[in-house]
Amino acid sequence: MEYILHKKSNCKRIKIRVVKGVVCVSAPLNVSKREIDDFVKEQSAWIKNQLSKYTLSKENDLISLLGKKYRLHYIDQRVCYVEGDDLYLYPDQTLIQKFLKQNTKKYIDLRFEFFCEQLHIHNISLQYGFYKSKWGSCTPSKHKICFNVNLIFMPLEFVDAIILHELAHLFHFNHSKAFYNLLCTWMPNYRQVLKENKRNPIPNLY
Template sequence: MDGNKKVIQCKKYPITYTLVIKQVKNINMRISTKGEVIVSANPFVSLDKIDDFVSSKASWIAKHQKSMEERSHCTVFDENQLMLFGNSLKIKYMTGKYNHVSYDDKYLYVQYRTNSDPQKVIHQFIDKLCKDVFSDVAMLTCRSLSDYHIAYPQIKVRDMKSRWGSCTPAKQSITLNRKLIHYPLEFIEYVILHEFVHFIQPNHSKAFYHIIENYMPDYKKRMELVS
């Protein structure tokens, strides 16, 4: 696979992109986790046609690069803010008679007893939310794959350093990274489907991704939601 970087000039601003020549049917474009524009095309497509394609996507590129830049400057969790389902929420603390956490599209409201640790209250809330959300998505995913007669597995949640999830067919279990809760629901759905399909195909073959694409045609876009 060869790659060469070239700069094209759009009407409003220059776009830098990495061109990768390989055997693909269409011109494909994605934004890397670092915000770089990656374009792939077969060797028979002219550079002018590729330039026109990239130029036509200028607004889309700008939008996604801005989103990734904002996300890169936002920690998933500290004492002042929490990233939940891809949204950065400011944390509002208040004391009360009991511990309780709720949220809307802007704030995470943390009520805690005076003798309680508010950070511990938040962690307990996150743990419960992970179990509830991941279980709900897993149940819906299992039902969607009913043609394959997959028995509903045990869903485990823990911190994972290098993977979003893992599947252990021999133990009929799926383990999911607790950090998933900080990212968009669409990405969580993809990861869970990915692990379920390993009960059908234990590898990452073409057949594996064919099943994923059949049930989630936009899975490649979902994969790009996490920087």
């Protein structure tokens, strides 16, 4: 099994981490290559399990952006763009994140405005970020709503559900029955849409 080795003087025992599909081993200076290899071998079941959770997107994968599927190509010019049914990305995290954020913002800003008009809601400012464990958040006292840029990979119906979820928090701060009642008058199939997309994986583009 391939791994990246860091030998450190302040390291007391051999440790393995799996980061973004790469196996990283740190070990004390006095430990031999053989001992490290044996240790990695012992841990191989755990390592394989960790690795299976991460698959980097590759050439020709189909990537869903705002409800439309694109064929992925990595290119060596420092740009990210879509053309027809193709998505071209320069493999650089900062650049790809900027591209995703711009496009998410362009779509959600408009969609948000549409719902605000329908519901007579005014003066809410929007923010976008990459969050690990939430699709959005709402701070009613600051008239602020945040959206996860990874919404770009989700079906548009799901994006609507998240927008409406955060808007409902302007009226109910918690997830009470009243909150869901309001949400379901706005979007009767809310629970269904959320359930259907629960296991929708986010591609690892960088």
